[in-house]
Amino acid sequence: MDALEQLKQWIDGCSRIVFFGGAGVSTESNIPDFRSTDGLYNQQYDYPPETILSHTFYVRKTEEFYRFYRNKMLFPDAKPNKAHLALAKLEAQGKLKAVITQNIDGLHQAAGSREVLELHGSVHRNYCTRCGKFYSLEDILKTEGVPRCSCGGVIKPDVVLYEEGLDQSILSRSVRHISEADMLIIGGTSLTVYPAAGLIDYYRGDKLVLINKAVTPRDGQASLVISGSIGEVLDAVTA
Numbered sequence: 001m002d003a004l005e006q007l008k009q010w011i012d013g014c015s016r017i018v019f020f021g022g023a024g025v026s027t028e029s030n031i032p033d034f035r036s037t038d039g040l041y042n043q044q045y046d047y048p049p050e051t052i053l054s055h056t057f058y059v060r061k062t063e064e065f066y067r068f069y070r071n072k073m074l075f076p077d078a079k080p081n082k083a084h085l086a087l088a089k090l091e092a093q094g095k096l097k098a099v100i101t102q103n104i105d106g107l108h109q110a111a112g113s114r115e116v117l118e119l120h121g122s123v124h125r126n127y128c129t130r131c132g133k134f135y136s137l138e139d140i141l142k143t144e145g146v147p148r149c150s151c152g153g154v155i156k157p158d159v160v161l162y163e164e165g166l167d168q169s170i171l172s173r174s175v176r177h178i179s180e181a182d183m184l185i186i187g188g189t190s191l192t193v194y195p196a197a198g199l200i201d202y203y204r205g206d207k208l209v210l211i212n213k214a215v216t217p218r219d220g221q222a223s224l225v226i227s228g229s230i231g232e233v234l235d236a237v238t239a
Helices: 003-013 055-060 062-072 082-092 107-111 137-141 168-180 196-202 230-238
Strands: 017-021 096-101 116-118 121-128 155-159 183-187 208-212 224-227
Touching: 003 224, 003 230, 017 082, 017 168, 055 062, 082 096, 082 107, 082 230, 096 168, 116 168, 121 137, 137 155, 168 196, 183 230, 208 230
Parallel strands: 017 096, 017 183, 096 116, 183 208, 208 224
Antiparallel strands: 121 155
16 A cells, blocks of 8 residues: 555544644745755845844844844745645544644635644734734734834734743643644654654654655654655645
């Protein structure tokens, strides 16, 4: 039996599937990832992206942070791809219980997924650091320089920056979903960013599937490893 047929058979037989995904899920929507050869980490700036996307830099050089953020982190015209749509379809069928994502682009929700746990936040949520007023991505796109609230406070995206901790309630819900899953599909992630990558250690089942274009440190632990486009793979097994 080939890998795709095996995956389809497992999906057909499972009812508590959890998907854990990273940047590779969104590259097929033309959103660049961070660590590929043409990703953000390999481009040249006055400061490395890790520095610009840190809490310290955000506080000290807010205008420069926002210039980078607008240019390199916001993709308002991006559309869900085959992977997002296939996962939404599995959830609608009652098979998929949760999508846990490291992405901040909101494309899973745009595809129709409901139980989406965003480990690193979302560009679609922005809050005044003084009064807490909410602002949408559209609101931010209409601003220039440092966006400010009607109260005068600085607006900050609800995105987890370096040096900031993950939301504990999102983490605990993710742990619960993974520990209760009868199948865990991991896709489009290098599995090198912690604590997110450590979440898969909570999986107790025997159907751990890795779909990625490159090898990961966890390939040896997987029940099934598929090398290829996550959109094409998921589309093929949910058609």
